[in-house]
Amino acid sequence: MADPITQQQLSQIAKFSTLHPRPYGQKYEYGTAGFRLLGSLLDSVVFRVGLLAALRSRKLDGETIGVMVTASHNPPDDNGVKLIDPQGEMLEASWEAYATKFANAETDDELTKEYLAVAESLNINLDSPANVVFARDTRASGPALVAALKDGLAAAAADYADYRILTTPQLHYIVKCINTAKTATPYGHPSEQGYYEKLATAFQIVTKGKPKPHVITVDAANGVGGPKLKELARYIGSDYLDVIVVKDEIDAVEKLNYQCGADFVKTQQKLPLGVQPAPYELYASLDGDADRIVFYYIDEAKKFHLLDGDKIASLAAMFIRDLIAVSGVDLQVGVVQTAYANGSSSKYLSDILQVPITVTRTGVKHLHHASQLFDVGVYFEANGHGTVLFSNSATKALESFEAQNPGQQDAVTTLLSLAALINQTVGDALSDLLLVIAILSHKAWGPSEWNLTYTDLPNRLVRVVVKDRAAFKTEDAERRLVEPKGLQAQIDALVKKYKSGRSFVRASGTEDAVRVYAEAATRLEADELAVKVSDLLKGL
Numbered sequence: 271m272a273d274p275i276t277q278q279q280l281s282q283i284a285k286f287s288t289l290h291p292r293p294y295g296q297k298y299e300y301g302t303a304g305f306r307l308l309g310s311l312l313d314s315v316v317f318r319v320g321l322l323a324a325l326r327s328r329k330l331d332g333e334t335i336g337v338m339v340t341a342s343h344n345p346p347d348d349n350g351v352k353l354i355d356p357q358g359e360m361l362e363a364s365w366e367a368y369a370t371k372f373a374n375a376e377t378d379d380e381l382t383k384e385y386l387a388v389a390e391s392l393n394i395n396l397d398s399p400a401n402v403v404f405a406r407d408t409r410a411s412g413p414a415l416v417a418a419l420k421d422g423l424a425a426a427a428a429d430y431a432d433y434r435i436l437t438t439p440q441l442h443y444i445v446k447c448i449n450t451a452k453t454a455t456p457y458g459h460p461s462e463q464g465y466y467e468k469l470a471t472a473f474q475i476v477t478k479g480k481p482k483p484h485v486i487t488v489d490a491a492n493g494v495g496g497p498k499l500k501e502l503a504r505y506i507g508s509d510y511l512d513v514i515v516v517k518d519e520i521d522a523v524e525k526l527n528y529q530c531g532a533d534f535v536k537t538q539q540k541l542p543l544g545v546q547p548a549p550y551e552l553y554a555s556l557d558g559d560a561d562r563i564v565f566y567y568i569d570e571a572k573k574f575h576l577l578d579g580d581k582i583a584s585l586a587a588m589f590i591r592d593l594i595a596v597s598g599v600d601l602q603v604g605v606v607q608t609a610y611a612n613g614s615s616s617k618y619l620s621d622i623l624q625v626p627i628t629v630t631r632t633g634v635k636h637l638h639h640a641s642q643l644f645d646v647g648v649y650f651e652a653n654g655h656g657t658v659l660f661s662n663s664a665t666k667a668l669e670s671f672e673a674q675n676p677g678q679q680d681a682v683t684t685l686l687s688l689a690a691l692i693n694q695t696v697g698d699a700l701s702d703l704l705l706v707i708a709i710l711s712h713k714a715w716g717p718s719e720w721n722l723t724y725t726d727l728p729n730r731l732v733r734v735v736v737k738d739r740a741a742f743k744t745e746d747a748e749r750r751l752v753e754p755k756g757l758q759a760q761i762d763a764l765v766k767k768y769k770s771g772r773s774f775v776r777a778s779g780t781e782d783a784v785r786v787y788a789e790a791a792t793r794l795e796a797d798e799l800a801v802k803v804s805d806l807l808k809g810l
């Protein structure tokens with residue numbers, strides 16, 4: 271028989287759970303981006319995520335856990351929820367299965383049993399403190415889902431704080447601030463204002479003495495990034511930065527991510543609806559929760575040029591590598607990419623910049639962990655999600671370095687300010703925006719000079735629906751198929767026929783389909799290779 275505290279918590283959970291019934295027959299899975307589907311199907315899920323967040327905090331001695339309600343670049347009617355671990359990282363992978371189990375529990379009784387089972391198997395004392403903070407994006411279904419979350423937290427007797435509307439990376443920042451507040455290296459003030467102050471100060475130091483950057487126009491996907499970017503720009507001040515924010519209609523909920531935003535621009539390779547850029551001016555697009563960004567410009571012939579995550583990674587790696595060289599501090603910068611990184615970017619990084627590259631599986635958590643192994647690890651997915659991580663030992667080495675001349679001192683100061691400017695928890699569109707602007711201003715580059723660093727190989731990404739995507743098993747960071755047997759040899763035979771050809775097939779982690787990627791020396795050949803490889807999948 272459970273003790274009285276446990277008993278009371280379980281009966282509270284059962285009681286509140288009746289208010290948040292699970293839609294009959296609906297199946298849920300905590301995937302790469304947490305739970306994500308129609309907002310109308312998420313009430314019970316978010317309630318149950320509240321229970322899990324409380325358990326996770328208790329397991330970690332009351333450290334604060336974050337819960338973000340967002341569906342990023344998805345359509346307006348979707349919503350989602352994901353958990354943030356104490357250092358601002360994504361939820362530890364082993365807990366994803368508990369989230370899925372909680373969400374799928376058929377009855378209130380089954381749910382309380384799951385709750386107790388997790389507590390018992392992980393030795394969690396249900397009488398110990400639990401601390402949770404949460405926020406949401408601008409979606410219409412957000413407030414009701416937050417109410418469900420609060421019920422879950424109350425049922426599980428957790429203390430919580432509502433940070434209302436934030437970008438996803440802002441909440442990651444706040445979680446890390448709270449949990450490092452009492453350590454020797456507090457990350458910052460745990461508030462939205464603290465976030466703006468930290469980034470604004472760092473940006474002012476990094477760009478001090480450089481020409482004021484050219485005005486940049488940012489498409490905020492009609493999401494939460496719009497008002498937040500305007501606020502950030504206010505903190506930075508117009509002496510340092512001019513930003514024009516477009517697609518900032520957060521009240522027109524149906525316009526969220528509609529024909530605009532980072533995902534639209536990257537996948538369609540075209541301008542957001544209604545944006546008419548002047549030639550060679552820099553433009554950027556955020557996604558709906560402002561954790562992704564891509565840049566672009568048009569030339570005098572109005573041709574569109576995309577500067578994606580690979581271009582951002584290359585720019586950051588080049589700049590940081592050069593600063594380290596000038597500083598004289600013994601540090602190594604490395605880059606983490608996935609198989610989707612353009613072949614030209616990998617060649618530029620390894621042959622020209624001569625920085626080490628690690629290739630991981632798709633999904634930012636894999637890139638994040640791999641980049642923690644470098645002194646300074648740059649990681650970006652081609653879609654524009656990424657950041658630059660400075661290891662503790664790198665920061666310490668920079669802080670304690672005794673510069674021999676003003677040049678070295680400048681480089682060290684800039685590197686340390688970059689570590690403050692760049693969100694150390696997760697890819698952050700606002701922070702990445704400032705990073706890119708700062709680098710371009712140091713180099714006195716416009717978008718076309720940046721684009722000249724290397725030329726992307728033409729590429730094509732195709733989504734193919736198959737009978738069973740689980741039949742597609744890969745190795746070598748998803749670059750080669752092990753199963754279905756024999757298929758890889760057929761792909762190899764096709765690839766061999768194309769100059770600079772490369773192609774791979776893997777099952778999507780977020781959609782019920784497989785993805786075919788192909789690149790080659792010319793547009794025609796890349797398209798042809800993609801079609802031929804896709805044809806191999808017919809009937810599978």
Ligand SMILES: CC(=O)N[C@H]1[C@@H](OP(=O)(O)O)O[C@H](CO)[C@@H](O)[C@@H]1O
Pocket residue numbers: 302303610632633634651653777778779780781785
């Ligand atoms: C080719 C591609 O863009 N894949 C995306 C997509 O993953 P898939 O596993 O390919 O569905 O969604 C992930 C989560 O948002 C993102 O991390 C990843 O980059």
Ligand SMILES: [Mg+2]
Pocket residue numbers: 342343557558559560561562
């Ligand atoms: Mg996003």
